[in-house]
Amino acid sequence: MQLDQVKAIITGGASGLGHAVAQHLVAHGGKVTLFDVNEEKGHAAAQALGDAARFHKTDVTSEDGVAANVAAAREAMGGLNVVMNCAGILGAGRVLGKEGPMPLSTFATTVMVNLVGSFNVAKAAAALMQGNEAGEDGERGVIVNTASVAAYEGQIGQAAYSASKGGVVGMTLPMARELSRFGIRVATIAPGIFWTPMVDGMPPQVQESLSASIPFPSRLGKPEEFAQTVAFILGNRYINGETIRLDGAVRLQPK
Secondary structure: OOOHEEEEEOOOOHHHHHHHHHHHHHHHOEEEEEEEOHHHHHHHHHHHOOOOOOEEEEEOOHHHHHHHHHHHHHHHHHOEEEEEEEEOOOOOOEEEEOOEOOOOOHHHHHHHHHHHHHHHHHHHHHHHHOOOOOOOHHHOOOEEEEOOOOOHOOOOOOOOHHHHHHHHHHHHHHHHHHHHHHHHEEEEEEEOEOOOHHHHHHHHHHHHHHHHOOOOOOOOOOOOHHHHHHHHHHHHHOOOOEEEEEEEOOEEEEO
């Protein structure tokens, strides 16, 4: 798929990795619709991107809301052939913390947003993508999800987050196998430690410590490197059913 043919929904698109993907796609001639719960940031981000972008306030855990907004996005863009799921929350907390066991609502909310939300948007978009005109190799669409290296070596305090991201990795292959008959590819990126608004707010010594933990290059990942990986997936039709670690060879320690 050529980037100037892309008509994409990007969840979590108002900031961080999602916004970096939106910037990259628009810069290369694509159209994007940003889904985010932050209305102020969402409108500002879409406005900054120009005429090729629009915004819908979206709770990815709402089945009816997502279905309606996916349909509206396709209508506004004149089509839909890409979904980039970047919406997510940390859900940090110990199973047995100082205040007692983790509230079940904390675990459930993390899984709902990160895993169920990704599935919810993907299946709503796939339902529309299956009707697209087939391109080269019969391709009709691409779904890219965001996991995390924590899906493989989650740290203390990441039980909920790791479970949610492990679920994203786990659904990638079966979803790709099922949707192959419609010409829809599914892939996942598992990023390591990237520069995001969350990291920006950390003390300099913490940022330096994080950078030093990464073998090579010994720095945090750049959002544009994530966006370039998304572009590579979109352009290479043989990438399907795979999770790509993007992490500078880091392996998270227990804490």
